[in-house]
Amino acid sequence: MEPTTQRALVVSSVFTENEMAAKLGREAYSYRFVFRAFESLLRRWGPIFEITRPESRLDYALWRARQQNLDPIHLSFLPLQMTYLTHGAPNIAVPAWEFPDIPNTDFQNNPRNNWRRIADQLSVIITHCHITRNAFLHAGVKPPVHLVPVPIPPEYFQVPPWERGQRVVLDCPCYVFPLPEKTPDHQPNPWLAPSTSSTNWKERARQIYRNSVKPRLPSGIQKGVTFGVRTVRALRTARAEVVEVPYPVTPKLELSGVVYSTIFNPYDPRKNFQDMLSAYLLALGDCEDATLVIKLVLCPELAAEALRNMIHFYLGLGLRHRCKLVFVNTYLSDELMVELARGSTYYLNTSRAEGSCLPLQNYLAAGRPGVAPAHTGMGDYMDDDLGFTIACHPEPAAWPHDPEHRLTTTWQRLVWWSLHNQLRNSYDLARKDRNRYQAMALRGRQRLAEFAGAESVWPALAAALDAAKPHVQNAPIAA
């Protein structure tokens, strides 16, 4: 009698847990968060073997699983253009997608960019929201398309309700604006010669070179010295720009009053932080007890430059304000992220498109209403019962991985005035109507528990995995 085999999963992921901090903000990084969210439920289904670089490693992992008397399925947490199709097991893909249609051409002469072609080779497709599922169905793909929301980590459901007057301090450095007003430096009398005692040695050396040395140098050497000095100065400036954010760091993040939090990668053009900043500063600029915390999701190599660019944009708005604006660009542990939710009043989202928006789901589960549009993936769970929805309408857009940025699809343009007003409304509710706020928060918890609690998600997930056809060795591959 043949021994029975146990089912198992070989998971392709974009990078490992150890690489998380170093790879935040890189291509397809959000898929790692999705896999993490599913991991405990997947282990309920069967043992997991995780690999990266599936082209080179997947078949070996399948082979080893079979040597252990397991019957594995390949589960890919990668965008379809990065998904590798093995012929050694059924392939299930878990693509995140937030547009009403999927790419169906080999753009850039790369068949892997053709999601329709890749999808037709899969055994099962798992999507997280209706817009994604509908996009695949609209394309007429062959395999079954299952809808399985991304499960919310249970610790978010345990976050205590927000209370006006609460104060939460996070041990994480941050940049807080507005900066204190500087007292003007003492200006010396420009008509008097500078006293040598107040001139530092570098300036003194420059004066000596300019007045006494340079006139006596041949022109070729003069030019060489000038070139050398400018080159060194440029290198120093470049290094400083790469690693330094020239604003004061506040060592701890103190959260009190009405706190809006938002979490995103600023290089993602969907995130629309420009509208977020202008609307927040204009809607709540006179509210000293309002705070917007912007947590950037980026690896260290990219974080400093991104932050400088965002701050540059913010300062360029030229808006004076008394509300607080806080930037956090360091990696936060899962525990600190939950603490950030605890210290927040609302989650703010101003995206043009979302696959799920895991942070908004998490905050709603934590009893923190949203200020967000109810479009794309968020439309599955967000409405006026759970927060303050922002009006929007479709506009042309490009698929994210199309380097030519052709306008082949649509996303949503937010109505700025609606965003402005909903920020004001949300602030007033939090300050003035505790009962309504708490009712809204409670509805969020309940709705998200039904939508994306682990026990709600599990049956759909199990059904999707069970739907993968068993692998038959050496079976002819369907065209």
Added chain:
Amino acid sequence: MDSSAICVPGHIASPDVPIYVDVSALEEKHLTGMGRFVAHLVQALVRLTPLGLLTTAKGRYIPVCAADLEESDGNLETWARRLLRRPRRNLDAQSASASAAIYTALRPGARCFRREVGILYDFTTLLLPWTHGEQSRHHFGTFFAKTAPLCDKLVAISQSTKRDAQWLCAANNDSIVVSYPGPSLCVHRHAYPNPVARRRNVILVVSAIEPRKNAPFLLDWFAATEALDPDMELWWVGPHAWWASRELVTMLKQRRSGPRGHQIRLLGKVSDRRLCQLYQQAAFTIYPSLYEGFGLPVLDALLHGAPVVCSYHSSLKELAGPGVFYFDPCDPATLDEACRALRTAQPLVIEPSNLRERFSWGALAQTVKALCA
């Protein structure tokens, strides 16, 4: 050989009309895998039918028949250079339209011949794009997405390549036939004819030093592994691929200065004769490639009686058999395991006749000729 490799009924080519073969891969300064493939294919094909060799010299071809060409087991590059120096004739459109042609790399965007057969090696430009230059990615992308379907038939050099074509190539999968190549050296006899003693302490690696061949992984493993005897040496044969980055080469040099650095020998490019000798000397070979269309060095090693420790993926799985031990090319612990398994399995007997029957240039040539009919 794939069972769908049947003659196409209908036209029967005149014995005087050659089959044209694109041999532009032979014009490279050093013959790489593709160049060696083309050279051996030509040698096998010319035994069956006259050929007209097409190069980058437009409008001209080199006519050859079996009597014109000597064997090349000694030095394939010298043979290729002599071949390309042979006299050329003008190619006219009428002759072309009556003939068949074999495209051994890319192909033009329009049809030129009565019957056109292409070769599919691998899809690494799509699967591992970071291991190729932009130009290669562009050219092969165009081939896979647009021009491959212009071929009447395509020959995939492995089952893996044919399966990859199913989702990575616009050509109809029914038009793809699988036919394996033969070895890349010592096709008829050993290039090094003298007896060679195998050295217990030598591991041989044969591949160009380019990102897909995974040199940093292997050298890191060799420097740290405890699965080998302390006196083991790693000998690497293969040129730097022309676009191997400066960073890769620098990294290789740094690894050579590590604790076992003196036991790593980068031999560069060697003659076929010397390589034959090395294969017969080595205790075993390691092939840590990240993806393959076939894996000629694995076959070459086995035919020289050298066991192989290689990656388990793509076409390398099809070389499974006595003397082959597999590992995950990104997990050094599995390479340790494979080396220990090899040691435990000694003494190993690798039967070359089975391999020569399965992997034969003659069989490939027969298939290709049949598809040209």
